[in-house]
Amino acid sequence: MYEFIFYLSSVIAVIAAGAILVVRHPVHAALYLIVSLLALALLFFLLGAPLLAAFQVMLYAGAILVLFLFMMMVMNLRTERNLPLLLPANWGGMALLALLLWLVLLLLLSRSSLDMADNIMVIGPTAVGNALFGPYLVVVEAAAILLLAALVAALYLSRKGKR
């Protein structure tokens, strides 16, 4: 049953991601992206990362894409349409390379995942917290400072008055 849910949500994630390329309306594309993100969150959950799944839904689907949609609604993109996917003239070679890469990936995954799939370890929120604020503390703080700098820069760029 869990496998069934896993493969179902994988299929949904891939189809929704593909649909983004095909649909002509930007808002519809954003909606398919949300569906894809939600399906991915379910995959994370089934693979034993509940915290990651929750954050995926909360931050990506629940906050960032709401802002995306908000901008689309404010700018009223109703009259503008997604252009059909433009393919460069010699896309055959690229497609071949992508196919090769995919085959290599498939080969690698089939080697390693057979014995791992049976014993999925669920990593709870406490373990993630301990790891983030234990061995990875410096990286977390660096990321926080980077975000703060980005925030200050955004405030500077959007200020009113003299430039």
Place this chain on the structure above:
Amino acid sequence: MSLTQWLLTLASIGLVLLGLLLIGAIMSYGERRILALLQDRLGPNRAGPFGLLQPVADILKLVSKEAFVPPFADRMVYTVAPIIVPMTALLSFAVVPVSEDGWLADLNIALLYVLALSSLRVYGIMLGGWASNSKYSLLGGLRSAAQMISYELPMGLALVGVVMLSGSFSLREIVAAQELPFIVLQPLGFIIFLVSGIAETNRLPFDLPEAENELAAGYNTEYGGIKFAFFYLGEYLGVLLIAALVTVLFLGGWHGPWLPGVVWFALKTLALILLFFWLRTSLPRLRYDQLMDLGWKLMLPAALFNLLITAVLGLFWMKG
């Protein structure tokens, strides 16, 4: 799991669903009667004894209406949007513990799960407003998006204090940790969570997305029939969810003397729902800029302050 277990799980889910829908219907009747009482009117009292069959009459009326989609609307999104709102509220109830062993699921990320679903709720309202393709609906949808994003932050931050005190995201363990209800230890967090909860459910005094006197009916202006009923149901389920969450997180859930746990839970939730109704009759609607100022300039700093105090005190008093 075997087939019988799956069937049992499905049956209990169905039972809870039915119960929640029934409670939602009763709430819509109760609110109208109580509002009428507080405003010195009678309210709906014609259908059945004391008007108790009013919800049935309402549902029959809404179901028998034509399922109309305006020709200028975005058909697919217009149809999907009303389903999202009650769906997210219903899914959240899966992790709410009613009594010591009355819960459907005990996730170790239950609190985040509820917050994630409440952040998805905004899509229903926003897309409903956008897909209707009319100016009132669009304005309502935009307002709701801005409002819900602004109030999610203080809401989440107010809950971090609770998580610190109980040491878990699981709602069952949070209730179990409350020998003393967290409202005593986290008075500021309680107020912030309650106010942002009211804002999240778009109730008065924060119902800017559907402000009747300026936006017709806001995001649901173009909706009718069963689709409108979904939005309506979603609102009441949202109120019920916030009341249940405040009970679980701050008022000690099933804890209480003499009576069994379920009764205490129901009583506390009912009291909070009545508070919601009471606030609706007594407070005027905020202006839009006041709403944003309140969210970003008062609630967010207050939530951060609460977090700081809890963390510092916790460092000294809690070991391990």
